[in-house]
Amino acid sequence: MDFKLSQEQQLLCDEARKLSVEVFKDRAARWDAGSEVPWDNIKILAKQGYFGLLIPEQYGGTGGSIMDLVLVLEQFAWSCCSTALYVFSSNVHANRIAQLGDERQRTQYLPGIASGKVLPAHGMSEPQAGSDAKRMRTSATLSGGSYLVNGGKCWISRGAVAQLFLIDVVFKDGEQREHGMLLIERDTPGFKTGKVEPLMGHRGSPSTELIFTDCRVPQENRMAGGNMQAALTAMSLSRCANAAMALGAAQRAYDEAVEYVQQREAFGKHLSDFQGLRWMVAEMQIKLEAARLLIYRAATNATEGFPSAMEAAIAKAYVNEAALSVASDAMQLFGANGLSTSFPMERIYRDIRAFGIAGGTSQIQKNLIARTAIGRRKY
Numbered sequence: 001m002d003f004k005l006s007q008e009q010q011l012l013c014d015e016a017r018k019l020s021v022e023v024f025k026d027r028a029a030r031w032d033a034g035s036e037v038p039w040d041n042i043k044i045l046a047k048q049g050y051f052g053l054l055i056p057e058q059y060g061g062t063g064g065s066i067m068d069l070v071l072v073l074e075q076f077a078w079s080c081c082s083t084a085l086y087v088f089s090s091n092v093h094a095n096r097i098a099q100l101g102d103e104r105q106r107t108q109y110l111p112g113i114a115s116g117k118v119l120p121a122h123g124m125s126e127p128q129a130g131s132d133a134k135r136m137r138t139s140a141t142l143s144g145g146s147y148l149v150n151g152g153k154c155w156i157s158r159g160a161v162a163q164l165f166l167i168d169v170v171f172k173d174g175e176q177r178e179h180g181m182l183l184i185e186r187d188t189p190g191f192k193t194g195k196v197e198p199l200m201g202h203r204g205s206p207s208t209e210l211i212f213t214d215c216r217v218p219q220e221n222r223m224a225g226g227n228m229q230a231a232l233t234a235m236s237l238s239r240c241a242n243a244a245m246a247l248g249a250a251q252r253a254y255d256e257a258v259e260y261v262q263q264r265e266a267f268g269k270h271l272s273d274f275q276g277l278r279w280m281v282a283e284m285q286i287k288l289e290a291a292r293l294l295i296y297r298a299a300t301n302a303t304e305g306f307p308s309a310m311e312a313a314i315a316k317a318y319v320n321e322a323a324l325s326v327a328s329d330a331m332q333l334f335g336a337n338g339l340s341t342s343f344p345m346e347r348i349y350r351d352i353r354a355f356g357i358a359g360g361t362s363q364i365q366k367n368l369i370a371r372t373a374i375g376r377r378k379y
Helices: 007-034 039-047 066-079 081-100 103-115 228-263 275-300 309-339 345-355 362-374
Strands: 120-123 139-143 146-157 164-173 176-185 191-197 207-218
Touching (some): 007 039, 007 066, 007 081, 039 081, 066 228, 081 120, 081 176, 081 228, 081 345, 120 146, 146 164, 176 207, 228 275, 309 345
Antiparallel strands (some): 139 146, 146 207
């Protein structure tokens, strides 16, 4: 068992780190303060091929691995979570199309995503159906060679700017009901976006409602492999990538805190000389290293396009909570400065807190883990 990155992976990581530190770091507060989409960063990422990491080469991508993706997400989230989220969505949703779509869908949509010309978004959550996907009500009824979609989605990340939507629906054909997924383009008649939610974190990634009113979608836009079980399996990649971004942000909080305690003085000593604070730093480091190993395990063990549901759930549950703990301790070490918008601590804390809700809460992950370990509870 080798825990070292390959030469190619280390180069990929170093290049992403350089871009993150030299370009994205100083812009992050601006995107957050104004709830602005980081378009300048998106253009750079598209030009350098980061939106096509998981897309096969024949469709314009680089054919990289899930491990490649988590490495760069960690680096980009270190400076700007809003920016990292666009790399996340392009690769994760493109991977859904690559793994669960047909050849026509791959040929039509993947090159645009790889180039950054098409930003994708995934629509599952509904007002009455967040984690409880079986209560989903958005329907697609077969009508004359196409589907009429009716219903609504909420809390759809990057929904305000995406051009392509992977929408979970209930297909209706007579008396039959089946969960599945449709590819819906933004300009499809009968489809519109609703209000943009003011968010605590991830402010450069606008979350919005999606509204479908007799939205007519070609029948060939139904994803052949997009049934409920496949959709839930695909969530394992989202969860692994989510954890990587939370880790990157927490690493930034740790790095800032370590530098701060080495410079700040109190009672005639540097803060780093107080044993209680030194132990806080040590515990933060332990959590970060454990988090990184869990993510890397899930990523390197991934087969058939997705990580193990169990390993991804363990990684997300632990990392989301560990990252928030690290960010909280970092704020404590900064004292009153941790609450100031002149320092990045409060922004990092807000962004990390959002990761613990997005993609399935920690409680949902623990339900999945327990169900695998001891079976499903029967009522």
